[in-house]
């Protein structure tokens with residue numbers, strides 16, 4: 001059963017990714033199939049021996065990005081093809097989909113979701129493929145509209161990262177009686193290409209709250225939520 005089919009069945013799937021050595025989190029990690037064995041460093045004086053023993057954790061999928069060049073190395077492309085493509089299939093079928101990156105500072109969340117300098121992450125790859133599929137879709141009876149929003153939650157306050165006025169005022173979270181919680185006044189911008197989205201992400205990132213931590217010199221200090229809304233509708237005869 002694929003990750004996403006399992007996700008649909010259980011409504012969630014939990015993959016993990018091992019970072020390369022030299023990144024902020026260095027420890028002897030080995031990943032195999034869907035298990036990860038974590039061997040804490042031996043030379044940390046003062047840690048009780050029971051806390052130094054190897055620990056094994058199970059995930060739905062392990063991406064081993066610890067050794068660039070090794071046969072099992074999971075590149076950004078592999079992470080995308082394992083997680084991203086099926087999510088788009090489901091989005092076109094009308095399902096809501098969410099990719100949520102969770103981990104301590106410096107563990108590679110931004111790298112996996114957005115990418116590094118020359119290694120694009122999941123979100124830009126998803127957006128490009130989304131527009132490729134819109135262009136490829138053979139059904140002339142359907143129209144597609146794609147819109148995005150981008151916000152950060154920092155110190156319990158919600159900020160619009162795509163506010164055209166560049167304001168930093170916080171927005172209110174309200175409850176719609178049919179649609180549930182929403183952010184009142186959040187900008188929703190129409191886009192027509194993957195490049196449009198990438199430009200907005202770059203602009204939005206400039207407004208994000210960033211500061212150095214001991215584990216990450218460019219740590220995003222907030223939670224960020226990037227939303228893509230795809231609307232498919234039957235073409236009206238007057239269109």
Ligand SMILES: Nc1ncnc2c1ncn2[C@@H]1O[C@H](COP(=O)(O)OP(=O)(O)OP(=O)(O)O)[C@@H](O)[C@H]1O
Pocket residue numbers: 018019020023024065103104105106107108109110111112116213216218219220221
């Ligand atoms: N798989 C990877 N391959 C190469 N470099 C990586 C990988 N994962 C993370 N890095 C690098 O490690 C550093 C920290 O990663 P990143 O900023 O993505 O962490 P984060 O989890 O988003 O941290 P924070 O919560 O502090 O914002 C960055 O310089 C990033 O480029």
